[in-house]
Structures are given as C-alpha cells and as structure tokens.
Amino acid sequence: MPTQDIAAYRDPLDLLHRFVPTPLNASFQLDCATIILQTNDLSFFPSTETAPEVPASSRVQNQPPPSCLWKIIRDVNVSQDLAEPSTIISDDLIVYSMGPACIIAADRTRRELLAFIGASVDARAYQLTILPTLYRLTEFVTRSAVAKVAYADRPPAAGDHCNA
Amino acid sequence: MTKLHLINRAVLPLRADLLVAGAHCALATNSQQVVNALSNWNFGSVPRSDRTFDLDIFVDAELSHSTDFKTQTHFRGLHHLVFATIGSHEVFAFDLARRRVTGAVSAVTAQDADFWISHWLPITIGVMGTTIGVIPLHSACLDRDGRGLLLAGVSGAGKSTLSVALARRGFSLVSDDWTYITREGDASTGASAATKGGSAGLTAHGLSAPVKLLPDATNHFPELSARTPKMWFNGELAFELRAEEITHTPVKTVSQPHWLFFLERTAAPGCDFHSVSAADIREFFETGAERLPACLPATTAARSRTIDALANCRAWRVRSGETPSATAQAVAHFCEKN
Numbered sequence: 027m028p029t030q031d032i033a034a035y036r037d038p039l040d041l042l043h044r045f046v047p048t049p050l051n052a053s054f055q056l057d058c059a060t061i062i063l064q065t066n067d068l069s070f071f072p073s074t075e076t077a078p079e080v081p082a083s084s085r086v087q088n089q090p091p092p093s094c095l096w097k098i099i100r101d102v103n104v105s106q107d108l109a110e111p112s113t114i115i116s117d118d119l120i121v122y123s124m125g126p127a128c129i130i131a132a133d134r135t136r137r138e139l140l141a142f143i144g145a146s147v148d149a150r151a152y153q154l155t156i157l158p159t160l161y162r163l164t165e166f167v168t169r170s171a172v173a174k175v176a177y178a179d180r181p182p183a184a185g186d187h188c189n190a
Numbered sequence: 191m192t193k194l195h196l197i198n199r200a201v202l203p204l205r206a207d208l209l210v211a212g213a214h215c216a217l218a219t220n221s222q223q224v225v226n227a228l229s230n231w232n233f234g235s236v237p238r239s240d241r242t243f244d245l246d247i248f249v250d251a252e253l254s255h256s257t258d259f260k261t262q263t264h265f266r267g268l269h270h271l272v273f274a275t276i277g278s279h280e281v282f283a284f285d286l287a288r289r290r291v292t293g294a295v296s297a298v299t300a301q302d303a304d305f306w307i308s309h310w311l312p313i314t315i316g317v318m319g320t321t322i323g324v325i326p327l328h329s330a331c332l333d334r335d336g337r338g339l340l341l342a343g344v345s346g347a348g349k350s351t352l353s354v355a356l357a358r359r360g361f362s363l364v365s366d367d368w369t370y371i372t373r374e375g376d377a378s379t380g381a382s383a384a385t386k387g388g389s390a391g392l393t394a395h396g397l398s399a400p401v402k403l404l405p406d407a408t409n410h411f412p413e414l415s416a417r418t419p420k421m422w423f424n425g426e427l428a429f430e431l432r433a434e435e436i437t438h439t440p441v442k443t444v445s446q447p448h449w450l451f452f453l454e455r456t457a458a459p460g461c462d463f464h465s466v467s468a469a470d471i472r473e474f475f476e477t478g479a480e481r482l483p484a485c486l487p488a489t490t491a492a493r494s495r496t497i498d499a500l501a502n503c504r505a506w507r508v509r510s511g512e513t514p515s516a517t518a519q520a521v522a523h524f525c526e527k528n
Binding site for chain 2: 037039040041042043044045097099101104109110111112113114115116117119121123125126129131133136138140142189
C-alpha cells in the first residue's frame with residue numbers, strides 16, 4: 027500500500043491539515059494544461075497507462091497550454107470509503123466530494139485543483155474514479171467561461187441528480 | 191448517483207442580513223426554514239462592508255441526512271479554501287479569499303435550529319471571521335457592568351468551569367470557549383489600536399453557543415451527574431448545556447475587554463496573581479493561533495494587529511490550586527480592586 031510510508035499528520039495549530047508537507051513534485055502535460063503536481067504520495071503520479079495522450083491537433087497552434095496546479099494530499103487520517111459523489115458549483119469554484127475520503131476543489135481564478143484523498147482509496151479507485159474527475163475539473167479551470175457553462179450543463183450521467 | 195448543485199444567487203431567492211459577533215453575514219437560500227432557524231440574528235437590511243461575507247445555502251430535499259452531525263462532520267483546508275462534509279452528501283465550502291460560504295444541505299438539516307445557531311454559525315464565524323476582522327480568540331469572556339473579563343489558558347486549564355463559577359458570582363457569561371474580537375478601525379483600514387492605549391477600540395463578542403464542560407466538572411457541579419456527556423467535533427467527550435441552564439443567569443453577547451487572565455492549575459493550595467507583560471500576551475496568542483495560509487497575508491496581519499491591541503490590556507497570570515468556586519471568589523475580589 028503506498029500510504030503505509032506516510033505518517034499520520036498531527037499539528038494542533040493546523041487542524042485543517044493545510045500544511046501537510048508535499049515534498050513530491052512533478053510536471054506533466056494534458057491536452058488542456060501543463061499540470062504541476064504537488065503531493066505527499068507517489069501513487070498520485072501519473073503513469074503512461076493512465077495519463078491521456080496529448081492530441082497535438084487539439085491545441086491552439088503556437089500557444090502553450092496554461093498551467094494548472096494539482097495539490098493532492100493523501101489523507102492517512104481518513105479511513106472511510108468513497109461515498110456517492112456530491113458536487114457544488116459556485117461561480118469560479120467547484121467542490122467535488124465523495125465524503126471525507128475524497129474532497130476536490132477546483133478554483134478557476136487561481137487555476138488550482140486542491141484535493142484530499144483518504145487512505146482507503148487504492149490505485150484502482152483513484153484511476154477509475156478520481157483521475158477522470160481531475161481531468162474534467164482541469165478543463166473547467168483552464169478553459170474559458172464557455173467551459174464552465176458546459177460543465178454545469180453537461181448531460182448528467184445516468185441517474186445523476188442536478189438542481190439546475 | 192451524483193448530486194450536482196449549481197449554487198448561485200439566482201437559485202437562492204430568499205435573503206437575510208445576519209449580524210453575528212460583529213460580522214455581517216449576507217444569507218441567501220432557497221429555504222424559508224433556514225431563514226427561520228437563523229432569525230435570532232436577523233437585523234433587517236444591513237449594507238455591505240469590510241465585515242461582510244456571503245452565506246449561500248442550497249437545501250436539497252433529496253439529500254440524505256447525517257444522523258449525528260457532531261461525529262460525522264469532517265473538516266479540511268488547503269490554501270484559501272476550507273471544506274466540511276457532513277456525512278456523505280452534505281457539503282460546505284468556505285472561500286476565505288472571496289469571503290463566501292457555499293453549502294448544500296438536506297431538508298432535515300435545514301430545519302434544525304440547534305444545528306445552525308449552536309454549532310454551524312459559530313463554526314462559520316470561526317472559519318471566516320479572521321478574513322473580515324472578527325478574530326477568534328481561544329478564551330472565555332465574562333462581563334460585569336460592561337467591563338469584560340477575558341479568561342485564557344491552555345486546554346484543560348479549567349476555563350469553562352471557572353467561567354460558570356464566575357457567572358454564579360455576579361458576572362454574565364459571554365462565551366466559555368471561543369470569543370470573537372473586533373477592533374475599531376478594523377483590519378482593513380490598518381489603523382493602530384495600540385496608539386489608543388489599553389484595550390480601547392476592542393469589542394469581545396459571544397455567540398450564545400452551548401457551554402462545554404469536561405466530564406470531571408461533575409466534581410464541581412453535581413447536577414451534571416444526571417446528564418450524559420457527548421462526543422464533540424474534536425473527539426472530546428463533554429457535557430453540552432445551554433449557558434443559562436448551568437449559570438442560572440442571563441448571558442450577554444458583547445463586552446469591552448478590561449481584564450485579561452491566564453489561568454494555570456497548580457497542585458499547591460491557594461490562588462495568586464502575577465502581572466503579565468505585553469510581550470507574553472502577544473506570544474501566548476500568536477503561538478497558539480491557527481496557522482493561516484501564505485496566500486492570505488492581509489488576514490494574518492489583521493489578526494496580529496488585533497493581538498497587538500489586546501496586548502495593551504492589563505493582564506495577570508492566575509495560579510490556582512483551589513476549586514472553581516474558590517478561584518472565582520478570588521478573581522471576583524481581585525477585579526473589584528483592579
């Protein structure tokens with residue numbers, strides 16, 4: 027298990043775990059953005075199998091893609107399993123939650139994805155469930171206002187419930 | 191099934207302006223029950239100011255409800271954002287940069303006045319307050335004739351039990367755990383309250399939150415033995431009571447800081463008072479304060495300015511090996527002379 031090497035985090039002045047060290051850094055390319063990854067868990071590094079191919083034709087010619095920070099914390103203090111997703115969209119902010127085991131915020135103004143992933147989320151669940159969400163949210167934060175509407179108006183998946 | 195909530199003011203037609211601990215909370219919601227639950231804090235129409243934050247609450251009747259929000263609420267934060275999940279589906283996002291709180295809750299939560307007034311509003315002010323010049327201070331506060339007594343100390347020092355004992359000796363309880371300090375001139379203006387001398391310009395606010403007493407409080411307040419302590423957000427086991435239930439006096443919501451005491455328990459009998467320097471006051475509150483992210487430098491600076499102003503208060507270290515009742519008697523007597 028990749029999380030076994032990560033010590034539980036205790037800081038009485040940081041009850042929200044804002045300052046969990048993220049010593050592992052990487053940069054990689056998606057079609058819509060250059061991702062700058064900061065994390066405390068190697069298992070969040072993309073592999074060639076999971077990172078999507080970059081279709082050069084999809085980029086605007088002569089324009090480098092924007093950068094986007096992914097700060098992903100392995101939250102070893104959280105042992106719950108993934109719950110059903112719940113998403114709130116408020117202007118330039120999306121918060122995607124699957125209970126305490128997965129909380130992702132996407133801030134378009136700051137081009138940031140900030141995430142806490144619980145200890146019980148294994149590599150398979152990360153790749154099948156969370157990584158696609160990170161890709162979608164990256165599109166939200168890096169594309170124009172049209173993308174925001176598109177995200178909100180996208181056809182919900184079968185069974186999805188939306189108030190909009 | 192994914193729950194997708196597009197939350198903006200167009201889908202939140204109901205409005206209320208709440209004045210809470212010196213903060214202006216501009217509430218927007220789609221639920222009259224939420225407005226009703228928070229009606230005690232409703233002050234009609236309040237203009238926006240540097241002390242305003244938005245509170246956008248969307249109530250989804252199809253959301254499932256967590257049966258015990260105190261043990262199933264989970265907080266995390268990164269950069270300018272703080273998240274709270276309640277159970278599996280109810281979610282809040284506190285955006286400290288945009289001064290906005292957004293949440294989706296169930297219909298059951300929406301109508302739970304105790305949830306909003308005793309718990310969620312204090313939490314919200316605790317998280318958002320620093321960004322709008324309402325500084326949470328880990329101290330109790332009592333009032334006598336408009337003069338405030340702030341009671342600080344490390345966790346477990348006995349602040350709450352001494353607060354209750356003082357409230358039974360003629361003081362009015364403002365808060366037993368967290369007090370919210372505002373400063374005239376406010377953080378956003380950069381005005382220095384220190385130039386005013388003393389604690390001039392500071393106001394201490396309480397939120398009428400429940401009093402929290404640790405299980406050993408039964409030694410001092412025998413009537414508690416008929417109650418069962420409950421688990422709190424921080425995992426601590428404690429009795430939860432409305433302040434009036436245990437103090438038998440009306441609570442106040444505001445006072446002007448006049449005395450500042452740092453409570454220390456000792457094994458030795460007696461109760462003595464030693465003055466505390468401004469530097470020690472500053473160090474106590476700065477080193478004990480929640481760490482704030484680097485992306486909010488103005489917030490951190492505003493908190494420091496308020497602590498600087500507080501450091502001008504006359505302050506004493508109280509070392510007591512006595513019961514809360516005897517310590518309260520000594521403190522009350524000391525206050526009469528100072």
